[in-house]
Amino acid sequence: MEDVSLSAKQQLPTAEYAVEVAHLHKEFGSFQAVTDLNFRIAKGEIFGLLGPNGSGKTTTLNMISGLSAPTSGEVKVFGLNPRKQSNSVRRLLGVVPQETALYEELTAERNLAFHAELFGYRRRQKGERIQAMLELAQLQDRAKSRVKTFSGGMKRRLSIGRALLHDPWLVYLDEPTLGVDVQSRNVIWDYILKMKQEGKSVLLTTNYLEEANALCDRIGIIDKGHLIAEGTPAALKAQFGSSVLDLEITGTALEDVRELLLGVAGVQSIEIIENRVAVSLASLNEGDAGTLLPVILRKVTDSGGVIRHMALREPSLDEVFLSLTGKGVRD
Amino acid sequence: MGLRAAFHIMLNDLRLNIVSPFATILSLVVPINFLFLFVLFAVGGAKVPVSVIASGIGEAYTAGFLHALQSALTFHIHQVSTPSAGQRLIQAHRSVATIQIPHGFSAAVAQAKTASIPLTLNNLNHDFADDVRRAMPLAILNFYHSVFPSSLPFGWREVDTYTHNVTFLGYLSVSIQTVALLIGGLLFGGRGAARDWEIGTMKELMLAPIPPWSVVVGKLAAGMVNGIASAVLVLVVLLLLGLRPLMWGQFIGVTLVTLFVFISLGVAIGSIAKSQFIVTPFAFALGLPLFFISGAFGPISWSTPAAADIARVFPVVYANAAFQHAVHGYWPIDTSPVWLWMILLAWAVLALCVSWFSYRRATMQH
Numbered sequence: 001m002e003d004v005s006l007s008a009k010q011q012l013p014t015a016e017y018a019v020e021v022a023h024l025h026k027e028f029g030s031f032q033a034v035t036d037l038n039f040r041i042a043k044g045e046i047f048g049l050l051g052p053n054g055s056g057k058t059t060t061l062n063m064i065s066g067l068s069a070p071t072s073g074e075v076k077v078f079g080l081n082p083r084k085q086s087n088s089v090r091r092l093l094g095v096v097p098q099e100t101a102l103y104e105e106l107t108a109e110r111n112l113a114f115h116a117e118l119f120g121y122r123r124r125q126k127g128e129r130i131q132a133m134l135e136l137a138q139l140q141d142r143a144k145s146r147v148k149t150f151s152g153g154m155k156r157r158l159s160i161g162r163a164l165l166h167d168p169w170l171v172y173l174d175e176p177t178l179g180v181d182v183q184s185r186n187v188i189w190d191y192i193l194k195m196k197q198e199g200k201s202v203l204l205t206t207n208y209l210e211e212a213n214a215l216c217d218r219i220g221i222i223d224k225g226h227l228i229a230e231g232t233p234a235a236l237k238a239q240f241g242s243s244v245l246d247l248e249i250t251g252t253a254l255e256d257v258r259e260l261l262l263g264v265a266g267v268q269s270i271e272i273i274e275n276r277v278a279v280s281l282a283s284l285n286e287g288d289a290g291t292l293l294p295v296i297l298r299k300v301t302d303s304g305g306v307i308r309h310m311a312l313r314e315p316s317l318d319e320v321f322l323s324l325t326g327k328g329v330r331d
Numbered sequence: 332m333g334l335r336a337a338f339h340i341m342l343n344d345l346r347l348n349i350v351s352p353f354a355t356i357l358s359l360v361v362p363i364n365f366l367f368l369f370v371l372f373a374v375g376g377a378k379v380p381v382s383v384i385a386s387g388i389g390e391a392y393t394a395g396f397l398h399a400l401q402s403a404l405t406f407h408i409h410q411v412s413t414p415s416a417g418q419r420l421i422q423a424h425r426s427v428a429t430i431q432i433p434h435g436f437s438a439a440v441a442q443a444k445t446a447s448i449p450l451t452l453n454n455l456n457h458d459f460a461d462d463v464r465r466a467m468p469l470a471i472l473n474f475y476h477s478v479f480p481s482s483l484p485f486g487w488r489e490v491d492t493y494t495h496n497v498t499f500l501g502y503l504s505v506s507i508q509t510v511a512l513l514i515g516g517l518l519f520g521g522r523g524a525a526r527d528w529e530i531g532t533m534k535e536l537m538l539a540p541i542p543p544w545s546v547v548v549g550k551l552a553a554g555m556v557n558g559i560a561s562a563v564l565v566l567v568v569l570l571l572l573g574l575r576p577l578m579w580g581q582f583i584g585v586t587l588v589t590l591f592v593f594i595s596l597g598v599a600i601g602s603i604a605k606s607q608f609i610v611t612p613f614a615f616a617l618g619l620p621l622f623f624i625s626g627a628f629g630p631i632s633w634s635t636p637a638a639a640d641i642a643r644v645f646p647v648v649y650a651n652a653a654f655q656h657a658v659h660g661y662w663p664i665d666t667s668p669v670w671l672w673m674i675l676l677a678w679a680v681l682a683l684c685v686s687w688f689s690y691r692r693a694t695m696q697h
Contacts, residue, residue, distance in 0.1 A: 067537055067694075087540035095538055101531030103343070105350040117339035118539035120332060146350075162535075 013092060015079030018043050018170045018201035019064060024073035026059050026225075033059040034225040037073070041170075046192065046202040048216035050209070052325055056225040057205050061172060064203070065093055077170060091119070094168030098175040100159040104148035108139050108158050111147060112165055119166040133161035138187070153184025160191055171195055172203045177211060189215060209317035219317070223325045237315045244319065245279040245293070248309035249300060260299050266292045269323055276309075278319060333548075336541035340549025341556065344523050348557055354522050357611075358515030358561040362507040366568065369503035378407040379462045382417035382429040385410065390437035392478065396448075397432065399474035405466035417451065427459040428452045430467075440478075497659045504572055505658045506627040509651050511565040512558065512589045513618045519554035520597020521610035524690070528605035537694055547598060547690050551683075554594035555587075562586050574658055582657035588675045589650040593618075595682035599689035626651040630663035646678040 019041040026034040034056045041047040051057045062068035063075050066082030066089055075082055082089040102111050112133055116126040134140045137157035147155060156176065163171060173192065177185040192215055195202050206212050212219055213233045221229040221236075229236055249257060254277055258270045261279060268280040279296060293312075300307060348355055383400060387393040400406055409426060411417050417429030429451040439446040450467065454460040476483055527533040536546050566582075569575075576582040601610050624638045625631065625647035631639040642648040649671045652664035664671070 065538060067534075090538055090540040093538065095534070097531055097534055099531045101534060103347060103532060104530070105347055106343075110346070114339065114343050115535065115539075118336055118536070118541060120335070120540070 013078035013080075013169060015076070016043075017041060017076070018045070018078060019047075019203065020074070020076040020079075021060070021064070022074045024060070024063065024075060025071045026056075026063060026068070027071045032225055034063075034070075037222070037225070037227050039220050039227060039230055041201050041203060043169075043201055044196055044199045045217045046196050046204060046215050048204045048206060048212040048219040049222060050206065050212060050219060050321065051222035055222045055325075057222055059225075060222065061174070061203070061205070065095065065172070066090070091166065092169050094163035094166065094171040096156075096159050096163045096171070096173040096176055098178060100155045102147045102155060102159060102162070105146060107144050107146055108134065108137075108150070109143040111158065112162055115162045115165050121166075129165050129167075133165050136164070136191070137161035151181075151184075153180040153187075156180050156184060156188060157191075160188065164195075168200070170201045170203065174205050175207060176204065177206070177208065185211075209321060213317050221321060221324055228324050229320070233317060236320045237317065239320065242315075243281045244313055244315045245281060245296065246276055246309070246311045246313065247279065247296075247300065247307055248276045249305040249307055250275075252300075252303050252305035256303060257300055257305055260303055261296060264292070264295055264299065267296070271319060271322060280315060280319070280323075332540075333542040333545040336539070336545040337548040337552060340536070340546060341552040344550060344553030345556060347526065348519075348523075348553070354515070354518040355557060355561060357518055358511060358558070359564055361514045362511035362565050363568065365510055366504060366507045369507070370500060373498075373500040373503060379405055379428070379459045379466070380407045380409065380420075380426050381463065382409045382411045382420050382426045384412065384414060384417060384429065384431040386432060386434045387437055392437035392440040393432050395478045396436070396470070396474050399470045399477060400430065402473055403466045403470045405462055405469070414449075414451070421451065421453050426453075427456060428463045493659075493661060495660075497655075497661050501574060501659065502655065503628065504569060504574055505654050506622075506651055508562065508565055508569065508586070508654055509589070509625075509627070509647060510618070510622050511561055512586060512650070513593055513622055513647060514614055515558050515561045516554065516590050516593025517597040517600065517614035517618055518611065519557045520550065520594035520599075520686070521601035521604070521614060522597075522607045523550050523553055524598045524601025525605055525607045525610050526601075528602070528693070529607055533694075543691065543694065544687070547687055550598050551591070551594055551686070554597065555590060558590040558594060559586075562590065569658075576657045577660050578657045581653060585650055585653040585657065585675070588679050589646065592646050592675070592678045592682045595679070595686040598686040599682070602686070602689040602693040605693065621645055621647050624648075626655075626663060632663075632665060646675055649675050 017040045019039075021037055021039050024034055024037040025032070037056075037060060039047075049057055049060065059068065063070050064077060064082060066086045069083055077089045078092055080089050080092075103114070106114075109130060112130045113126065116129055121129060131140075134143050137154075137160065139154060139158060139161070142150070142154070147158065150158065160173070160176070163173075176188050176192070180188065189211070192202055192204070196217075202215075204212070204216060216233060218230065218232055219236060220227050229239070231239075247257075254272045254275075257277055258272060261267050261270055261277075266282055268282040270280065271278045281292065297307065297310075383397065385393055385397050388397070401408060409420060411420065411429075414429060414431060417426065417431075420426035421429060429449075431449040431451075433447070433449070436446050436448075450463070452460055452463055472483075476486070480486075527536060537543075597610070597614070600613055601607075604610055604613065624634070625642045625645065630652075631642045631648055634642075648664065649666065652662065652666070653671060653675070656662050656668075662668075666674070
């Protein structure tokens with residue numbers, strides 16, 4: 001990645017938190033989209049908001065950006081009310097929407113210029129920021145090309161450049177790597193980490209849990225409008241168990257195996273994923289391994305099951321998500 | 332800040348319309364197509380093609396009757412020499428009737444004897460056949476009025492209301508300016524507003540530190556610039572046809588107000604539909620019937636009372652009337668000029684309010 005500063009030296013606001021959400025409710029008629037939501041995002045923190053489709057993520061983000069008014073509760077962005085002090089909040093907020101939302105018939109440079117004009121940049125400063133963002137997005141040589149000729153990754157990089165052009169202190173990225181190739185994904189991850197280095201706060205939604213695991217300082221999991229878990233990736237995974245024993249079993253019904261194993265002391269939970277069973281173990285040290293694992297294996301073989309494959313590993317965020325929401329993140 | 336933002340939104344929309352000129356092309360193609368249709372309608376529908384066999388053309392009364400046929404303002408005459416030649420033209424659908432002025436016609440008239448004029452009529456086209464049936468007695472009357480003025484005990488004296496005639500084609504041609512503003516306005520306003528919803532860039536506008544009204548003003552301004560450019564091109568076509576406005580100020584004023592009304596309504600439709608694919612057929616579905624009932628072919632008082640009452644609700648009929656007056660000096664509606672302008676300006680205010688509320692509603696529902 002080019003060593004380009006993301007910042008145009010807009011002064012860092014003095015508020016303690018980038019985002020404070022307190023007892024937030026949002027109703028659409030009789031439908032409760034968000035219920036008693038509470039979380040905070042610290043300055044310089046990357047916060048991942050995860051949830052299945054329709055869980056209330058977008059509604060929450062619309063309230064944070066001031067596009068939608070809460071039914072009750074409070075949202076503050078750097079101590080400011082996004083509805084009452086909307087212009088100040090909008091200057092502090094950069095948004096990278098999921099669908100990139102660029103004018104495809106116009107050039108990359110013109111797309112950035114229009115954004116700069118909306119944010120009131122004058123000619124010289126506008127030119128400088130556009131050049132910096134083209135450099136950041138590694139699109140200097142394509143500045144005069146129409147966006148419709150760009151690949152998905154190039155469009156995503158340009159979209160990030162546009163969001164950062166006015167030097168926001170809070171950047172919201174909605175599925176930033178959806179549909180991009182691995183190289184572009186790595187570039188975008190680097191951008192996000194660089195934002196954090198420069199003291200910017202990042203609010204990220206993603207369907208890729210490995211992405212949340214790799215980037216986020218903390219994660220909030222939202223389902224049916226409720227925040228059902230919040231913490232660091234490591235802490236969330238620890239809730240699921242310290243280790244997971246993956247067993248690929250034939251010869252018996254996996255539901256029967258689950259029933260058998262749930263009664264074993266030290267087994268925290270069990271998920272059936274296709275033809276395997278993921279057994280979450282509450283805690284496993286060297287001593288436990290010597291006693292707990294043989295017990296589990298004997299129970300399986302006694303039930304007539306044949307173990308085709310076995311592996312002991314750390315729990316994944318997917319499993320945490322599945323155990324908390326009862327469904328996959330892409331459902 | 333708001334006006335600056337509106338200016339940049341306008342420029343951005345104009346750039347997009349230049350690189351993607353669908354609405355601009357339609358706003359020109361539709362009125363020009365209408366002009367072609369009107370010309371064909373006026374030329375094709377105005378006069379009945381007939382064959383005339385004038386056997387004694389050198390004789391005074393034969394020539395006089397031929398002149399009377401030509402002066403009946405109904406016939407487009409092909410002179411042929413034989414009845415079979417006339418029949419061939421009927422068979423080839425190039426003529427509706429064959430009128431034969433026979434040998435001895437002049438002598439018979441001179442001697443006050445009965446002269447019979449054979450008329451072979453293709454009554455397959457009922458309208459044209461009726462035109463011929465109406466025009467023949469008229470031609471005979473004209474003939475007698477011309478050659479035996481004393482034989483008719485009465486005449487008429489024409490007093491013209493206006494200093495000049497307004498041709499049907501001239502009337503029709505002026506109304507293409509109205510259809511250009513109507514369809515063009517709806518398309519420019521509607522597609523400009525819907526485009527940002529469709530491609531997701533509306534969120535960028537909503538999240539910029541600018542007042543919401545600057546988005547609506549920017550969209551309206553872009554539509555006005557585009558619409559004025561199209562209107563100027565349509566005006567050039569009218570000038571080439573020899574239709575020079577007598578009252579330039581009124582012509583320009585009506586153009587601007589009408590354009591503003593339909594661009595505002597277009598922005599409202601675009602904000603509600605949020606899709607250019609919906610806006611385009613909607614503009615035609617709304618615009619064309621409105622145009623046809625609103626005095627495009629003649630003053631609305633000449634149409635059925637129900638159609639006239641419907642037309643009076645909408646601004647198109649007033650725009651049409653004001654254009655006819657600006658070009659031909661002819662006031663084709665029973666509404667006074669002051670009321671007409673008040674109605675047009677009230678529509679402009681109403682359309683602006685509708686566009687604003689539609690945009691705000693769309694952004695709040697987002």
